[in-house]
Amino acid sequence: MSANVNTSLPLEYQTEQSRLNILGFWIFLGAEIVLFSTLFAVYGVLGERYAHGPTPNDIFKLKDVMIETLLLLTSSFTCGLAVFEMRRHRLKGLLTWLIVTLLLGFGFLFMEINEFIHYVHEGATMQTSAFLSSFFILLGTHGAHVTFGIFWAVMIIIQLIQRGLTPVTARKTFIISLYWHFLDVVWIFIFTFVYLKGMVG
Amino acid sequence: MGIKWNEILITGDPLIVGSQIAIVMTVIAIVGGLTYFKKWGWLWREWLTTVDHKKIGIMYILSGVLMFFRGGIDGLLMKAQTARPEMNFLDAQHYNEIFTTHGVIMILFMAMPFLIGLMNVVVPLQIGARDVAFPQLNALSFWLFFSGAMLFNISFVVGGSPDAGWTSYFPLAGKEFSPGVGNNYYAIALQIAGLGTLMTGINFIVTILKMRTKGMTLMKMPMFTWTTLITSIIIVAAFPIFTVALALMTFDRLYGTHFFTLSSGGSDMLWANLFWLWGHPEVYIVVLPAFGIFSEVIATFSRKSLYGYKSMVISIVGIALLSMLVWVHHFFTMGAGPAVNSVFSITTMLIAVPTGVKIFNWLFTMRKGRIKFTTAMLWSLGFIPNFVIGGVTGVMLGMAAADYQYHNTLFLVAHFHYVLIPGVVFAVFAGLYYWWPKMFGFMLNEKLGKYHFWLFNIGFNVTFMPMFFLGLQGAVRRAYTYSAESGFAPLFLVSAIGSIILALGFAVFCYNIYWSFRYAKRNVSSDPWDARTLEWATASPVQFYNFAVLPEVKELDAFWHMKKRNSGLVLKEEEIEEIHMPSNSGLPFYMAVVFGITGFFLVFEWHIAAAVAAIGIVIGLIIRSFDYDDGYHVTVQEIKNIESKWRKVEGGVKHHVG
Numbered sequence A: 001m002s003a004n005v006n007t008s009l010p011l012e013y014q015t016e017q018s019r020l021n022i023l024g025f026w027i028f029l030g031a032e033i034v035l036f037s038t039l040f041a042v043y044g045v046l047g048e049r050y051a052h053g054p055t056p057n058d059i060f061k062l063k064d065v066m067i068e069t070l071l072l073l074t075s076s077f078t079c080g081l082a083v084f085e086m087r088r089h090r091l092k093g094l095l096t097w098l099i100v101t102l103l104l105g106f107g108f109l110f111m112e113i114n115e116f117i118h119y120v121h122e123g124a125t126m127q128t129s130a131f132l133s134s135f136f137i138l139l140g141t142h143g144a145h146v147t148f149g150i151f152w153a154v155m156i157i158i159q160l161i162q163r164g165l166t167p168v169t170a171r172k173t174f175i176i177s178l179y180w181h182f183l184d185v186v187w188i189f190i191f192t193f194v195y196l197k198g199m200v201g
Numbered sequence B: 001m002g003i004k005w006n007e008i009l010i011t012g013d014p015l016i017v018g019s020q021i022a023i024v025m026t027v028i029a030i031v032g033g034l035t036y037f038k039k040w041g042w043l044w045r046e047w048l049t050t051v052d053h054k055k056i057g058i059m060y061i062l063s064g065v066l067m068f069f070r071g072g073i074d075g076l077l078m079k080a081q082t083a084r085p086e087m088n089f090l091d092a093q094h095y096n097e098i099f100t101t102h103g104v105i106m107i108l109f110m111a112m113p114f115l116i117g118l119m120n121v122v123v124p125l126q127i128g129a130r131d132v133a134f135p136q137l138n139a140l141s142f143w144l145f146f147s148g149a150m151l152f153n154i155s156f157v158v159g160g161s162p163d164a165g166w167t168s169y170f171p172l173a174g175k176e177f178s179p180g181v182g183n184n185y186y187a188i189a190l191q192i193a194g195l196g197t198l199m200t201g202i203n204f205i206v207t208i209l210k211m212r213t214k215g216m217t218l219m220k221m222p223m224f225t226w227t228t229l230i231t232s233i234i235i236v237a238a239f240p241i242f243t244v245a246l247a248l249m250t251f252d253r254l255y256g257t258h259f260f261t262l263s264s265g266g267s268d269m270l271w272a273n274l275f276w277l278w279g280h281p282e283v284y285i286v287v288l289p290a291f292g293i294f295s296e297v298i299a300t301f302s303r304k305s306l307y308g309y310k311s312m313v314i315s316i317v318g319i320a321l322l323s324m325l326v327w328v329h330h331f332f333t334m335g336a337g338p339a340v341n342s343v344f345s346i347t348t349m350l351i352a353v354p355t356g357v358k359i360f361n362w363l364f365t366m367r368k369g370r371i372k373f374t375t376a377m378l379w380s381l382g383f384i385p386n387f388v389i390g391g392v393t394g395v396m397l398g399m400a401a402a403d404y405q406y407h408n409t410l411f412l413v414a415h416f417h418y419v420l421i422p423g424v425v426f427a428v429f430a431g432l433y434y435w436w437p438k439m440f441g442f443m444l445n446e447k448l449g450k451y452h453f454w455l456f457n458i459g460f461n462v463t464f465m466p467m468f469f470l471g472l473q474g475a476v477r478r479a480y481t482y483s484a485e486s487g488f489a490p491l492f493l494v495s496a497i498g499s500i501i502l503a504l505g506f507a508v509f510c511y512n513i514y515w516s517f518r519y520a521k522r523n524v525s526s527d528p529w530d531a532r533t534l535e536w537a538t539a540s541p542v543q544f545y546n547f548a549v550l551p552e553v554k555e556l557d558a559f560w561h562m563k564k565r566n567s568g569l570v571l572k573e574e575e576i577e578e579i580h581m582p583s584n585s586g587l588p589f590y591m592a593v594v595f596g597i598t599g600f601f602l603v604f605e606w607h608i609a610a611a612v613a614a615i616g617i618v619i620g621l622i623i624r625s626f627d628y629d630d631g632y633h634v635t636v637q638e639i640k641n642i643e644s645k646w647r648k649v650e651g652g653v654k655h656h657v658g
Helices: A016-046 A062-087 A091-121 A130-163 A167-199 B014-036 B040-048 B053-082 B092-126 B135-156 B182-210 B223-255 B268-302 B309-323 B327-334 B338-350 B352-366 B375-398 B400-406 B410-440 B446-472 B489-519 B558-565 B587-603 B607-625 B636-648
Strands: B579-581 B632-634
Touching (some): A016 A130, A016 A167, A016 B223, A016 B268, A062 A091, A091 A130, A130 A167, A130 B607, B040 B053, B092 B182, B092 B223, B092 B268, B135 B182, B182 B223, B182 B587, B223 B268, B223 B309, B268 B327, B268 B352, B268 B375, B268 B410, B309 B352, B327 B338, B327 B400, B338 B352, B338 B375, B338 B400, B375 B400, B375 B410, B375 B446, B410 B446, B410 B489, B446 B489
Antiparallel strands (some): B579 B632
């Protein structure tokens, strides 16, 4: 609460409230890890219960999944570049890389939604089998997080344009970068334990 | 959307129609009263928009009292129904609904808000902070909890109560066997309240880790602060599991997925596992803060430092870790096999070790102490033997082989009431009698308090002790009646009589609140109990900024030593600086309203209406994102005025220990 400003720290850590917010967000990410772990556990239990419906080999298309993966991994890299620019106090570079990040994220989302529509057309809906229920909920939760992240980042971009780089906008940018990297990490697990294991294992 | 208007309001049952009339009358009385006394502005400014941790705590506690009524009435109805064999007071369906809501309300909407309320009031004061780390988030936590609680509570008059038990096991809780909206209420109301609890957990971890006053290292924290920290960590580790479980339940019920169904590959056991992966830690989420309260009360009224502080800390950390490793003991009989059952049997019994350490520490704290038999202390003393009965029967249930005999009987019901009532409810009462002057500036009447204690304690034992024996004789839980030939009737009758004594005890408590509010002496000193921790170093009731100057701590029981050395107690006026405080906000209340409306539409599966209402949630988030309100500053002059008011009255500040 107090305006205990320490200018020797990076912009996002300068005020006491910012330090509290960033720690709080790390703990929130801890809760998110539990949340996704639970969803992975559910998928682990139900992932091979096909109930005479399609199996991963019937529906997954590795090429599309690879493109999605590349888009999301790259977006995480550009998000890192954005924070790097922020540390150098370059608003323009920060905004550019943030927008690139969001475009990549949007591309990922577009591909994922297309993938889902494709599955539904093939008759693989979340009502078909326990495998597909857990598949759609795990990926859907991740996709919903990405969607939420895109809207959230747009809010922050507007605030960066309105207010420039301040300790508060810097903290907000830093926090969403943590969120974005986290979603990337979750995707790596999805890619491994859902797609690769489903098609190769 | 195909709304069936005639199925929304429950009609036909005289008990429920009576409740509907009572609810409408109460609402008219409240609205009329607020309008007549012109209190709407006051309600909005002082309470609905507050971000002050003390007021939020008081609102939690008031909700707890209210929910105790509701859950208690449910309990009394069950006792009335089973008082005699083959009674027709409640039918089977109504009985199912009542034991379900009783369980959910007592755990999630009575025990939790009481404890989180006390945490809110006390913890920032104990660590010498001005508020929690995120005051507005704290208000949002409360309002989401309240929204969820109200949504759950209206179920019995609007649409029908959930009826699959507080554990809501599948396949019973699925759409196939419970087609009504009752279990939708369960899935959605608990989800909303659970979000609030998760935020509380995050908030208190950050508050305790980062906002302790100068000199208060972790090992100098009061025990209640320690238990709050560990509880918050368990909340963050366990509540997301429940979030997922409830979300999957919602999808199964509303959108036809197959997580827990019997068909298409679903697994009903998955629900049982997820539920108890959260549910068992939940037991420790309610019982650890209660242990913290007993630690404070026993140390204060034994006039000694808490015995074995370090072992207490190690014990609560140990309990927290073990709490995550015992969940299978809730369903030993469901066929996991001897190896799995053995593992969970052993982890279960391991919990008795740190718990035993704590019991001995409390006993040793009292040893050679000059014990004062205040009401708060009586609750703490009553807790120990009663809780030990609960603990020992828990070890009996923990033996997997023997559990086949006890499982699903009233023995189990008696056991967990012996754990939760002494372990949580006694603690809540102890905490309320103890911290009441800090919250309101007057004490609860000690004499009425003692009537409250004895009636409640005797009533509790008369109610639940017979249930151990009923259970051993084979009386199953959740059965709405039994035959005369079973021979259960005498013990059931004793139990029913006990529940009336128990209810009388609670009535005395409510009367005590009323009596003390009207007649108790005001201007109690800031430290009426001659206590040991920092919350007693400031005014009663506490001024909104908590401390004019943040205290500096040198050792455990900081305030006790400050009094002993007579240092750090007098306010030096030149040390006062402007204080930065957060502004009030109506946004948390708004969020509760839109969450409540969205939840209500989802319960009835009106998806389009729910989607429209959900836009309200998004708007709230956007407003919050663009909110740059940085709070306000309290001037030095204002602080001086407020401080001089309480410091100058007789007995305002204590400079010595008794």
